Amino acid sequence: MFSVKMIKGCRAGLSAAVTILILAGCGGPQEAAQERAVPVKAVKIIQQDVQIANEYAGQIQAKTEVKIQARVSGHIMEKMVAGGDMVKAGQPLFRIDSLQYESSLLSAQAQLAQAEANWENSRLDTERYENLLQQAAIPEQRLTTQKAAERQNEAVVASYRALVKKAQDDVDSTLVISPIDGRIDVDDVGVGTFVQAGSTTLVTVGSQDPVFVQFNMSENEYLNLRQVSPDNIADGGWGEGVTITLSNGAAYPLSGKVTQVDRGLANNSGTLTLKATLANPEGILIPGMFARVKIAGAPIRNAILVPQRAVQQILDKSLVMVVNAGNQAEPRPVTLGEKVGGFWLVKEGLTADDTVVVEGLTKVREGAALDVTVVTPAELELSINS
Template structure:
């Protein structure tokens, strides 16, 4: 390329400018090619395969104490002492309250004195009857007098028995002045104070003790769900678990899973006509007393084993505008959305009941850059390996 008639400096500038324009035109060509629609977006995928999986159903439940004892007054009197810390753990037989024992001690002493009088009377009556038994043989006394003496002796013995019963009753009432805990557990607030008058007639409530080392969870389940479970069993979709007791897990209000598994105690045999539901009860160990009576929880109840469950990570499930669920599949290198029906979760994955087939390739990560029909480059998802490499979160 020549530039006749130009000075050397201008000629040099023209050559440099031409070179720059050439380089810019060359660098624009690959960019324009990269902007084309044939570019494949990398996405993370999994290939779905049937997996034997335990199936659970999630139901509402309420926590109930295994033992719930109401401490009530059994004698009438003034409370003279409270011997526990409110909200603390108490043992069976531990002294909780003291009711003024003075009037009951006096009654006990009076009953003991009456017993001694009765015992003295019975001794005298027995000796009199024995003497008359000898005199009646020699006709010194009449048979009637002898019979009267024997009857008085028997009556005196009955008086002794009545006096013993009165003394025992007085001692029981005196014992009730020391109010003890009938069970081991956690005691609530004291409903009465020192100096308060409690009544045996109205059974004044003084406190409550609840056993919390184990708790019940009462569950309700609709008859429709029971019918669906029965159909799944009959169709062979679900098989019964090998365990003798049905497994139950509690989901707390914050969404965390309670660490102790429980077992189903019974399933109701009658339906509540007002709600159309059946009552169930599960039992859980509660060593840390995390579950408290009256707490609302969700219970995951074991249903059986699905030998061919299709599982996907929850983040693979997309929600449509109409509230339905869908998955992004990779078919022939392109994205294809499919509508699915999602079941319960098992071991951190969601069970897909409808819309997914064994061998399907499901997109798990990379949704931001894809659309239906877009070409993609599928790469194996390594989210499970990353999760396993991370330290386990601290509990509670």
């Protein structure tokens, strides 16, 4: 049997326990929820005007490239350059055996001298016959015949002068010079090689500064660019501000300008070929190099931009984790456009009022409470122009 004192003691102990539980229940769930909140960093969506850069695959070309061929036939007797050398316009490159051409020149000069002597004699005869005709010592027909002979001798002189000039040109052509400033390739002929006039390529020389970058764009891209800036390229229109990225990912520091546009679309691909001119003072750009070409395209007004690191690719879907009004994680499918620096252009799925998670995504699940630290793109080293 329990005494009254024992019953009262039990009631007092139970009351104290219930009080403790009630007190614990008042603050416990809230504190537990706060402990479960996932710490993340988030960024407010950016909305501003942007200009998309169109990208194309391009290849570097020499602005001027000349295949140097011999103007006379013969054996290479001397080579003044080595493959890969930089050369100047007028610099000697090769010397062809000139012996036969020098002999031809001497022969032509001798024939010219004889012809000039004959012409001089006929000219003196003409003067003498004119005096005799004035004295009625010879018939007029004799003077007419003499004048014809003088003109014939004059024509012979002109013919031999042409032969001398041709022979002199042949002698001069045995020294092969560079027609332009540039670099020669390594595939050149060696000493002793017999070269055929007009058919044997001795070496190829290409200019180094400036250079072309050639690329192709579609018909629609060309029309869109013309709509943005319809001015002719020559008048400083849409072809300004061309930049390239080299195959190793390095951005070339100098920009260029579109200077040549093909007259029509290629029949096999339906694309338009363009060439942009780039300064190359350091000789970094070498013909044959591949590069990514960028040209500023049409501006987009009030574009919605989200950091690339905020986007998750799941199968063929693109998702971002939005911080909703209750500071909870809300996955949101988005439709992406082009890349703009460190951002994606968002076509559908977000508004300028949204905030998206950029760091801590691996720990976040749908509906999870978030401990949000809002940061700026600058703090994350994100740039629209990077």
